[in-house]
Amino acid sequence: MMAILTPEEIGIMALSLRVSLLAVLLCAPLAFATAWLLARGRFPGKLALDVLVHLPLVLPPVVTGWLLLLLFGPSGPAGAWLERWLGVTLVFRWTGAALAAAVMAFPLMVRSMRLALESVDVRLENAARTLGASTGRVLRTITLPLCLPGIAAGMILGGARALGEFGATITFAANIAGETRTLPLAIYSALQAPGGEAIVMRLSLISIALSVAALVLSELLVRRSGARKGAHEL
């Protein structure tokens, strides 16, 4: 593999994986909390939350990127706060690319985590409650273990989405080689350059391979969680 890929391509791949890994880690806890609220909660404004969560899925990514610029740019409220108190700059940095990817991956993650949570039998949770378990303990010992494969599938799916993120990333974090030029951005740049077709092809093949691997893995995990509810052999 190493012999086939040039050092530059390896760098692009490594950066992409780093960006999407951070995106997944940023996203997962919040996505799980949101999914839990949507699956189990009963509160006013649930529809509004549902819509807000799904917004990045249907909004033009460039709009999402622009909104991120407004919020997290140097003069944006969140950006200024991060800069001042934590010394973190996001714009034009790989961490900014990760933030953009995280926002875009969020709805997908919430969706599959919510499905996983909804597939857990509430009656088992009720049984645990009658046995003296607190809400936290029910979540930790019953709900979470039973939907773990679905949670993992959601994270992989979100990671794959993050890996392919283009519009919001180029708007918010720009296209800087070695810093924010992830796979899709590198493909775009190569397309702009004369004679870049060979590079485009190679990078596209890498993208396809990574995406297929992620889809297969997440599908296998979902199936496993389905099988688990049936027979549980030794």
Next chain:
Amino acid sequence: MSFDVDVRWRIGRRDFHFAFESGPGLTAITGPSGVGKTSLLNVVAGLLRPDAGHVTVAGERLFDRARRIDVPPRERRAGYVFQDARLFPHLRVEKNLAYGQRDGSGLGMDMDDVVAFLRIGHLLRRWPSTLSGGEAQRVAIGRALLSGPRFLLMDEPLGALDAERREDIMEVIERLRDELELPILYVSHDRAEVDRLADRVVTLRETKNR
């Protein structure tokens, strides 16, 4: 008075209103299917909140709308045995038994006592999905007993069993009734079962719409 229940609730356009009092021992709840027997057990367990009324078990007020009392299910100490056993599929039998374990319960039974009482020692390392209906129901009863219950709720615990297993579990329930001083609410629509087990029978009737 072991049970003093007078509750109303409404689901969709249907009204439910049940009231009964009962002494110690096993109180059977019977009535046509769909009348709300399981819902009534859920109300006593705290899993379903009625719109009005009160629930008192063994002298403790668990729910009282007028006095704004609503003890959460985890503090009611109900030993609830569900019709479908409802064992946790991802935990082995011994972990299921220990899930709600509370030391120093009024019953004075520890894990060894319960395992011996129900004769389930050979099942401890098994997964729930490998158990027969009767075995699963024994484990479910054991899990309820180990949680240090102040009363038992049993929802057709023989419902899913064949004749031989029924006899087996019926004996267990008789011993529960006679050897432990726990009030039991027992839902069933089987006449013979009720005649044999119950100290008292409460028959639920369809609530007329207001």
